[in-house]
Amino acid sequence: MKNIRNFCIIAHIDHGKSTLADRLLDFTGSVTEREKKEQLLDTMDLERERGITIKSHAIQMEYTYKGEEYILNLIDTPGHVDFSYEVSRSIAACEGALLIVDAAQSIQAQTISNLYLALENDLKIIPVLNKIDLPSANPEEVTDDIVDLLGCDPSEVIPASAKTGIGIEEILAAVIERIPAPKGNPDESLQALVFDSVYNPFRGVETYFRVINGEIKKGQKIKFVATDSDYYADEVGTLKLTQHPKQSVKTGDVGYLITGIKDAREVKVGDTITDAASPTKNAIEGFEDVKPMVFAGIYPVDTDEFEELRASMEKLQLNDASLVFAPESSAALGFGFRCGFLGMLHMEIIQERLEREFNMTVITTVPNVSYNAYTRKNPTEALIVNNPTDLPDPSSIDRVEEPYIKATIITKADYVGNVMSLCIEKRGLITNQTYLTTERVELNFDMPLAEIVFDFYDRLKTVSKGYASFDYTPIGMRVSKLVRVDILLNAQPVDALSALIHADNAVNIGKRMCEKLKELIPRQQFDIPIQAAIGSKVISRETTKALRKDVTAKCYGGDISRKRKLLEKQKKGKKRMRQVGNVEVPQEAFMAVLKLN
Ligand code: GDP
Numbered sequence: 001m002k003n004i005r006n007f008c009i010i011a012h013i014d015h016g017k018s019t020l021a022d023r024l025l026d027f028t029g030s031v032t033e034r035e036k037k038e039q040l041l042d043t044m045d046l047e048r049e050r051g052i053t054i055k056s057h058a059i060q061m062e063y064t065y066k067g068e069e070y071i072l073n074l075i076d077t078p079g080h081v082d083f084s085y086e087v088s089r090s091i092a093a094c095e096g097a098l099l100i101v102d103a104a105q106s107i108q109a110q111t112i113s114n115l116y117l118a119l120e121n122d123l124k125i126i127p128v129l130n131k132i133d134l135p136s137a138n139p140e141e142v143t144d145d146i147v148d149l150l151g152c153d154p155s156e157v158i159p160a161s162a163k164t165g166i167g168i169e170e171i172l173a174a175v176i177e178r179i180p181a182p183k184g185n186p187d188e189s190l191q192a193l194v195f196d197s198v199y200n201p202f203r204g205v206e207t208y209f210r211v212i213n214g215e216i217k218k219g220q221k222i223k224f225v226a227t228d229s230d231y232y233a234d235e236v237g238t239l240k241l242t243q244h245p246k247q248s249v250k251t252g253d254v255g256y257l258i259t260g261i262k263d264a265r266e267v268k269v270g271d272t273i274t275d276a277a278s279p280t281k282n283a284i285e286g287f288e289d290v291k292p293m294v295f296a297g298i299y300p301v302d303t304d305e306f307e308e309l310r311a312s313m314e315k316l317q318l319n320d321a322s323l324v325f326a327p328e329s330s331a332a333l334g335f336g337f338r339c340g341f342l343g344m345l346h347m348e349i350i351q352e353r354l355e356r357e358f359n360m361t362v363i364t365t366v367p368n369v370s371y372n373a374y375t376r377k378n379p380t381e382a383l384i385v386n387n388p389t390d391l392p393d394p395s396s397i398d399r400v401e402e403p404y405i406k407a408t409i410i411t412k413a414d415y416v417g418n419v420m421s422l423c424i425e426k427r428g429l430i431t432n433q434t435y436l437t438t439e440r441v442e443l444n445f446d447m448p449l450a451e452i453v454f455d456f457y458d459r460l461k462t463v464s465k466g467y468a469s470f471d472y473t474p475i476g477m478r479v480s481k482l483v484r485v486d487i488l489l490n491a492q493p494v495d496a497l498s499a500l501i502h503a504d505n506a507v508n509i510g511k512r513m514c515e516k517l518k519e520l521i522p523r524q525q526f527d528i529p530i531q532a533a534i535g536s537k538v539i540s541r542e543t544t545k546a547l548r549k550d551v552t553a554k555c556y557g558g559d560i561s562r563k564r565k566l567l568e569k570q571k572k573g574k575k576r577m578r579q580v581g582n583v584e585v586p587q588e589a590f591m592a593v594l595k596l597n
């Protein structure tokens, strides 16, 4: 136990976490030549393409330092706020963290939010100044920034380049010298923290854990505390690039467990594994059932594919327990599902997986957050509204609550004004403003989550010319003055386009939605009136004018292949169209409210 070190790497996106992890694996000889692919830890195709880590992973390295053998468990954490609960559990499984800061970019929003998580879990922080090879690096200044942030000595900051290999040996030495060995008691009843799980179609769910006390043995009957269910440990072992089965995994170590569980929902991140015969009295603190934050309807483009879509969603859920869904029907779109996601990235991932892995063509409706509505009749019991159309009649409502977040934004002093105006427009309340240096400012806002869902990132990038980083954490529900804005196409309400909007912004947003829809809905043989309404009151109106000419007319007598190409293009575009009443509505229109300029 005294020669084990458990650590993670925390960093703002693109500061070099994955590259550094690869370099550490390389240096400790933990990968063979054949296994040397770029960014080894990012395994899912989607992760590689997007250059982000979606699921966290763990990997064990062996390293000889001053004549002694050490086991170094590197626990990788996902780099996106949608998965912040998994990040917090991975951090809880460690005693130390490498805090990577890009020597050209300095401290950014995720650096700070991840650092807070690490400090809450009493982790030893090792600051690493990465990318010192870059010509644009500012090593002295950025070291000062790190020293200010951590209150550490400048000599503790390790200059490194994950690209060229500078500093890697120093980092490994610091991991051993500065991070404490795990504590734990080998004689106590088993207590292991689940920090991740991965679905394997052949072997069922693989559970990743860190043993806090006791040991976990092959063949042992174990219990998951939160789900209160018992299984046999068919296989336990440690994780290198591949799994190494063992007779047992002992106090302080990190490993995997296979029990034959076939449904990801039965293994919950944050849960405690214990011995079924003599269970521990104390579950590990910090377990939470993760709750979906963003909801949207998913409908098959072809109404005949509803059952196929259901089967696909069920399979997806087997390996992604954070996806929730329930059947719903929409007057406009027919039968589909209301799905709950951890956030917008998670939603995109699910959509993409449905298409890639299951060959489904789907329409996704405008995402919304989950609201609590209280009626006058029953003002103490919250009605959970995951779909704007479920909001009770306005006359019966006592109040509506919406989820709020605490936002951290780091930007250059020059853009503070712009960023503030944007946040205020987004109903943000400024709670704090700190000059990190004379150039860089940290701003904190309390804001409705719904405003982040709607085009916030893009706007923030624009108003700060790219010099702003952003992160957030949920802070609970607050009362808001919300109304439902409905959209009517050709005088027919389209339920899938309804949205809950703050009363003060409703008229403006209704107007912009009509304008956007006018752009997006293709012209047809007749005029299409587009209206926004609150209850029976129309607040805005636009018209998509009837088509005059056949679009291919201008090609007649011309090049026949050009005409065919045009028809082909139209056909492709049509794939993701839905007939709503007698109006053809493209997929983009269902997302229009997200892209209002
Ligand atoms: P992550 O998002 O924190 O995992 O960052 P990555 O490891 O994916 O790195 C982001 C980008 O920075 C990639 O293009 C890397 O090649 C590059 N990078 C990482 N470390 C260094 C470094 O030390 N020097 C230079 N020049 N580039 C680096």
Ligand code: MG
Residues within 6 Å of the ligand: 017, 018, 019, 051, 052, 053, 079
């Ligand atoms: Mg990465």
